[in-house]
Amino acid sequence: MAKVGYIMATSQYDKLEEDRKWMNEFGCVRIIEESDDNERHRPLWKQLMAALQRGDELVIPKFSNALRGSRELAIFLEFCRVKVIRIISIHDRIDSSNILFPETKPSDVLVMMGSLPDEVLALRKSAEHVIKLQEKMIVSLPPVSASKMQKLDREKTVVNLYVAGHPIDEIWRASGFRSRSSVFRILNKHGIKLNRGNHSGPIKKRDTK
Structure with a gap:
């Protein structure tokens, strides 16, 4: 502790x-x-x-x-x-x-x-x-929109919590996403290899047939 x-x-x-x-x-x-x-x-x-x-x-x-x-x-x-x-x-x-x-x-x-x-x-x-x-009044690159920054922060939180060893359900609750699939989508997007029990290995694409 x-x-x-x-x-x-x-x-x-x-x-x-x-x-x-x-x-x-x-x-x-x-x-x-x-x-x-x-x-x-x-x-x-x-x-x-x-x-x-x-x-x-x-x-x-x-x-x-x-x-x-x-x-x-x-x-x-x-x-x-x-x-x-x-x-x-x-x-x-x-x-x-x-x-x-x-x-x-x-x-x-x-x-x-x-x-x-x-x-x-x-x-x-x-x-x-x-x-x-x-x-200060300086010429700079266009600022990142608040919504885009919030999205990036949420993705970073999901990745950090997963790497730190937190279970998927905890990450889902902390992220604020409506579904657990959004958590897996973010991890897949950032190339994170899944290693939590049943959730391990690469994320497979759904069969669209």
């Missing part, structure tokens, strides 16, 4: 040093800090999800700091349930193992879930505002 901390360290976040100290004192072997310009796609968070192993402990400042909405919260909680990962949210005062924060009540958890969308939106607007202020 390993204790790992994660912080979305936007420039407007004023509790960074406090959170670092808390995580270090708790015994985190590593504290991952995501920067402003990665607020939308969060590559370090996705890498962390792929690296977590059964029984690890994840420390975050708040759920709204680590996640980008209610849908991601549901996927994240299911992922942690399956992998038996302990979640500790410092400022929400929530510990999934019920060891820390004994004063936290179910109503407090419901308030956190209800306020998550507004808090995430505020964090996102703050990060986007800083990025716009830092931008």
Whole structure:
């Protein structure tokens, strides 16, 4: 088991040093800090999800700091349930193992879930505002569209989770695809050799007859 901390360290976040100290004192072997310009796609968070192993402990400042909405919260909680990962949210005062924060009540958890969308939106607007202020008027290549970037990120997540050893069903749930076949399609597209039990060897084309 390993204790790992994660912080979305936007420039407007004023509790960074406090959170670092808390995580270090708790015994985190590593504290991952995501920067402003990665607020939308969060590559370090996705890498962390792929690296977590059964029984690890994840420390975050708040759920709204680590996640980008209610849908991601549901996927994240299911992922942690399956992998038996302990979640500790410092400022929400929530510990999934019920060891820390004994004063936290179910109503407090419901308030956190209800306020998550507004808090995430505020964090996102703050990060986007800083990025716009830092931008310079330079000639550059046409930007990749948001939808295309989201698609690439989802494909990268599928590949990373499979390479990290996660079962197909877990990858399917984490990816957000409607069908498991989409997971196999992505793995096939990126040339990943299947090696999970019944799912091994090259992906065969369906008989169209």
